[in-house]
Amino acid sequence: MDNKRAIELEIIANRIRKDALTAVYSASAGHPGGSLSIADVLAVLYFEVMNVDPKNPKDPDRDRFVLSKGHAAPALYGVLAERGYFPVEDMPTFRKIGSYLQGHPDMKGVPGVDMSTGSLGQGVCAANGMALAAKIDKKDYRVYTILGDGELEEGQVWEAAMYAPHYKLDNLTAFVDFNGLQIDGDIKEVMSPLPIDKKFEAFGWNVMVVDAHDIIKLYEAICAAKTVKEKPTMIILKSIKGKGVSFMENNPAWHGSAPNEEQYNQAIAELDAQIKELEVQLNG
Amino acid sequence: MGKVATREAYGLALAEFGDTYDFVVLDADLSKSTKTDTFKKKFPERFFNTGIAEANMMSTAAGLAACGKTVFASSFAMFAAGRAFEQIRNSICYPKLNVKIGATHAGISVGEDGATHQCLEDIALMRSLPNMTIINPADATEAVCAVEAALKIDGPVYLRFGRLAVPEMFERANYKFELGKGVELKDGKDVTIVATGLMVPEALEAQKILSEKGISARVINIHTIKPIDRDILVKAAKETGAIVTAEEHNVIGGLGSAVAEVLCEECPVPMRRVGTQDVFGQSGKPAPLLEMYGLTAANIAKQAEEVIKLKK
Ligand SMILES: Cc1ncc(C[n+]2csc(CCOP(=O)(O)OP(=O)(O)O)c2C)c(N)n1
Ligand SMILES: [Mg+2]
Numbered sequence: 038m039d040n041k042r043a044i045e046l047e048i049i050a051n052r053i054r055k056d057a058l059t060a061v062y063s064a065s066a067g068h069p070g071g072s073l074s075i076a077d078v079l080a081v082l083y084f085e086v087m088n089v090d091p092k093n094p095k096d097p098d099r100d101r102f103v104l105s106k107g108h109a110a111p112a113l114y115g116v117l118a119e120r121g122y123f124p125v126e127d128m129p130t131f132r133k134i135g136s137y138l139q140g141h142p143d144m145k146g147v148p149g150v151d152m153s154t155g156s157l158g159q160g161v162c163a164a165n166g167m168a169l170a171a172k173i174d175k176k177d178y179r180v181y182t183i184l185g186d187g188e189l190e191e192g193q194v195w196e197a198a199m200y201a202p203h204y205k206l207d208n209l210t211a212f213v214d215f216n217g218l219q220i221d222g223d224i225k226e227v228m229s230p231l232p233i234d235k236k237f238e239a240f241g242w243n244v245m246v247v248d249a250h251d252i253i254k255l256y257e258a259i260c261a262a263k264t265v266k267e268k269p270t271m272i273i274l275k276s277i278k279g280k281g282v283s284f285m286e287n288n289p290a291w292h293g294s295a296p297n298e299e300q301y302n303q304a305i306a307e308l309d310a311q312i313k314e315l316e317v318q319l320n321g
Numbered sequence: 322m323g324k325v326a327t328r329e330a331y332g333l334a335l336a337e338f339g340d341t342y343d344f345v346v347l348d349a350d351l352s353k354s355t356k357t358d359t360f361k362k363k364f365p366e367r368f369f370n371t372g373i374a375e376a377n378m379m380s381t382a383a384g385l386a387a388c389g390k391t392v393f394a395s396s397f398a399m400f401a402a403g404r405a406f407e408q409i410r411n412s413i414c415y416p417k418l419n420v421k422i423g424a425t426h427a428g429i430s431v432g433e434d435g436a437t438h439q440c441l442e443d444i445a446l447m448r449s450l451p452n453m454t455i456i457n458p459a460d461a462t463e464a465v466c467a468v469e470a471a472l473k474i475d476g477p478v479y480l481r482f483g484r485l486a487v488p489e490m491f492e493r494a495n496y497k498f499e500l501g502k503g504v505e506l507k508d509g510k511d512v513t514i515v516a517t518g519l520m521v522p523e524a525l526e527a528q529k530i531l532s533e534k535g536i537s538a539r540v541i542n543i544h545t546i547k548p549i550d551r552d553i554l555v556k557a558a559k560e561t562g563a564i565v566t567a568e569e570h571n572v573i574g575g576l577g578s579a580v581a582e583v584l585c586e587e588c589p590v591p592m593r594r595v596g597t598q599d600v601f602g603q604s605g606k607p608a609p610l611l612e613m614y615g616l617t618a619a620n621i622a623k624q625a626e627e628v629i630k631l632k633k
Contacts, residue, residue: 064604066433107437132433134605134613140435155437156400157373187350190372221350221358221370228350228372 038085043252044319049119050080050252051312054281055305056115060131060138062301067132067140070291072112074216074249074276075183079116081255082181091121094148100178101167103152105160106185106214107141108293113150114138122149158191160184161211165200168209168269179263183212187219189230195240201269202241209269210262211242214249216278218289237271249276282307324486327518328425330461331482332356334468335393335423336363342472344391344421347382349375354484355395355425379405382420383412391472392420398427398481402443413477414450421471421478427457428569429597429614430485430519435604441597445574447479448547454500455547457481457568457576459521462491463544466498474500483569485607487519503550509539512625513557513564517543517576520567520595526618527567531625538625549579551587558588563628565593567621569611572596591631593624 053076061067083089087100104113111131118125123137130136137146141155151167154160164182171178188194201209213233221227230236237244243265247258255274262270278292279285282304296304335346336359350373352358361368371378375396382394395401401424402409413420424443431439447455456471456478458464464482471478506521507528516524521542528538539561541553558564564584566577577594584590597614611617 064433132435132604134603134609136604138604140433140604141437143436153437155435156404187373190350190374192374192376219350219373220354221348221352227370228374230372 038253038256041319044315046080046084046252047077048312048315049084050076051281051308052119053079053112053115055308056118056125056128057111058296058301058304060111060114060128061295063129064132065295067111067295068108068293069111069285069296070218070278071106071185071214071216072109073280073282073285074214074278075109075112076115076280077250077252078183078212078255078274079112081252081259083116083120085256086259087181088178091149094122098176098178101151101164101180103160103164103167103180103182104142104154105164105182106157106188107154107160110140110142113142114147117147117149157185157188158193161194161197164209164211165197165206168201168206169204171208172204172206178208180209183214185219186213186215186217186224186230186233187227189213189233190228198237198240198242205267206269207266210259210272211269212272212274214276215273216276218278218287218292220289220292222289233273241268243268243270244273245270246273246275249274250280281311322489324488325461326484326486327458327461327464327482328356328484330464331423331425331468331480332359334465335360338469338472339364339367342391344393344472345369345385347371347378347392347394349373349378349396349400351396354397355423357395357423375400375404376408379408380412383416383418386418386420387416393423394420395423395425397438398424398440398443399438402446402479403440406446410450414452417452417476419475421480423480423482425482426484427481428483428518429602429610429616430483430569430607432484432607432610433604436601439602441571441602442574443481444546444568444570444576445578448574448579452477453547454478454545455481456545457518458544459518459542460487460490462489462493462496463498465493466496467544470498470500481518483519485519488522490522498544501545501548501550503553504542504544505539505553506542507538507540509537510561511537511563512629513539513541513561514567514621514625515541515543515554515557515564515576515580516567517546518569520569520616523616523618524567524621527621527625530618530622536625536629543576546576546579549583551583554580554583555587558584558590562632563591565595565621565624565628567595569616570596571599573599591628593628595621595624
């Protein structure tokens with residue numbers, strides 16, 4: 038991937054961040070921190086990597102994506118809206134009565150959502166099921182899933198960790214959003230899942246560690262995963278919770294609380310400034 | 322009177338009774354929401370976070386209890402009763418261990434998180450377990466009383482708390498909480514409203530609506546859903562001849578079912594069940610959601626009028 042494309046994707050990632058914050062702000066509820074941390078990887082997946090068509094969201098041959106950490110729905114809805122699955126203008130209906138943009142991803146109601154999630158630990162297992170279905174049907178679609186680092190504490194995740202290498206699900210690429218925080222604080226203090234890389238290696242995964250906010254490195258890692266045979270890949274994303282908004286970064290308080298008007302305006306201003314700077318780089 | 326969420330009262334009760342009772346508290350990365358952090362701040366050495374691992378938490382609680390500890394284990398109702406159902410059954414209820422499950426964020430009033438977090442099945446699940454006691458307090462005072470009642474008995478207890486601030490109805494100083502006993506809040510002769518949890522104030526409101534129409538409704542508060550107070554229900558059926566139940570739960574398996582089971586056997590009368598009608602919830606603010614799913618005084622009153630027409 039060249040620099041120009043990387044900058045374009047970075048701009049898209051920041052637009053996703055804005056969409057996510059608009060959703061959470063409008064609802065006065067939702068999860069900004071863990072949405073902002075995965076904006077870059079979502080931009081790379083949906084705009085560069087995944088074989089998907091917003092006009093045909095149920096195409097049986099499409100690549101699949103499962104947001105195992107379903108509380109980051111604002112970011113998922115943001116990337117889907119930016120990609121054209123539904124109008125960006127619908128983002129403010131998030132979490133409101135009657136809206137299809139439910140608090141946690143709802144595959145029945147939201148075009149482009151491949152699996153209903155929100156209860157931690159279950160999404161990655163569903164992703165295994167999708168990858169296995171591709172093997173059964175001899176189809177070559179790939180399955181992507183993102184877990185939280187706190188989510189790794191669910192026993193079910195390790196059942197899935199055992200399962201994917203057992204069935205040689207090399208069509209599965211999983212990510213851990215390694216932002217170091219969960220609700221009650223630092224993951225190391227609450228219930229340490231570390232070392233994440235060695236654990237997945239021991240379970241038989243191909244493991245990579247990348248900077249979650251480096252578009253080119255993300256893209257290269259995802260491409261490398263496609264060439265690995267007989268093993269699933271786990272990409273550990275070294276990320277910053279709340280990435281892109283100065284006062285939200287690395288602050289556990291922003292896990293599940295919405296910004297007030299002033300905070301929202303400041304956040305949008307910061308993201309707009311970043312977008313502007315990137316546009317200058319792009320055109321200059 | 323003000324409004325306080327029963328989960329707030331739960332946290333305060335744990336911290337208060339921590340002085341006089343010997344117990345430990347477990348939580349699964351939700352201590353700020355379940356309010357067990359109130360206890361944690363006062364007794365850090367008696368608080369253990371299990372991380373996001375509800376199944377592990379319940380079986381660990383069983384192990385602690387098997388070594389003589391009294392244990393409170395907390396998470397959202399969805400993940401406590403739902404995720405860890407089988408652990409509760411086989412590790413806690415079967416050996417009748419002294420584990421108190423403090424389940425918060427029960428019901429549709431969870432609000433914006435939506436269907437995945439709105440547990441409308443926990444009473445049904447917990448009611449089907451032998452050895453389980455279930456308490457669904459209606460306000461902060463009852464929540465505190467429920468915690469103390471749970472401490473006083475040996476064996477599993479499921480405590481159901483809400484996220485939403487609800488009216489304070491009872492005064493602690495003179496409230497007599499009796500485990501397993503329903504409370505008649507209003508006498509009446511035409512129909513009986515049997516309510517639990519945050520539907521109790523709605524039931525009282527419905528009683529007023531009905532009384533303005535010349536209908537005399539009895540109101541019974543059922544805080545202990547299991548074991549249920551058979552006597553108060555049979556008496557109400559005999560004396561008023563019609564029953565409306567009201568709960569923030571699916572009508573399948575909850576209070577309505579429990580009441581129907583008793584009355585079918587002992588004194589069948591026409592019944593209506595107010596609750597969610599076998600559907601999932603959705604995201605939204607709590608108050609409009611309660612309205613949308615018929616969990617209101619107006620709907621209770623309407624059902625009461627309907628059921629009276631069926632009286633023999
Ligand atoms: C089974 C289950 N238990 C608890 C929760 C409540 N919950 C939502 S997010 C969260 C913390 C997640 O932390 P992490 O996985 O690190 O997410 P991130 O930091 O990426 O937001 C918890 C405990 C849940 N959604 N599902
Ligand atoms: Mg995290």
